[in-house]
Amino acid sequence: MSTVESLVGEWLPLPDVAEMMNVSITKVHGLLDEKALVALRVGDRRIRSVPADFMQDGHPVESLKGTIVVLSDAGYSDEELITWLFTPDESLRGRPIDALREGRKTEIRRRAQSLAW
Secondary structure (H helix, E strand, O other): OOHHHHHHOOEEEHHHHHHHHOOOHHHHHHHHHOOOOOOEEEOOOOEEEEEHHHEEOOEEOOOHHHHHHHHHHOOOOHHHHHHHHHOOEHHHOEOHHHHHHOOOHHHHHHHHHHOOO
16 A cells, blocks of 8 residues: 555545546546546555545535645646645644645645745
């Protein structure tokens, strides 16, 4: 198991995301293409999956897309940005993904933007 896999913990294979959202797998691929979600190949079978914490109430976390775009623009790979979002930060009292799930996107975006410099 890779570091990012264990850091995230629970992963959802893409078909599970489609089922959770009640949409087609094609729609989930569209969300990946538009950077509303990111997926990695995880587990022994290397199945494309998204971190379970990227989903909230049956949809991607609302402020996730913009944060993914900012981190991608800063040169982060999908694995690096997932690692950043799931690494505990003392100054945040938790992980960036938890702050996004709580609606604290401004603080997280500011931190993400500072990574580009």
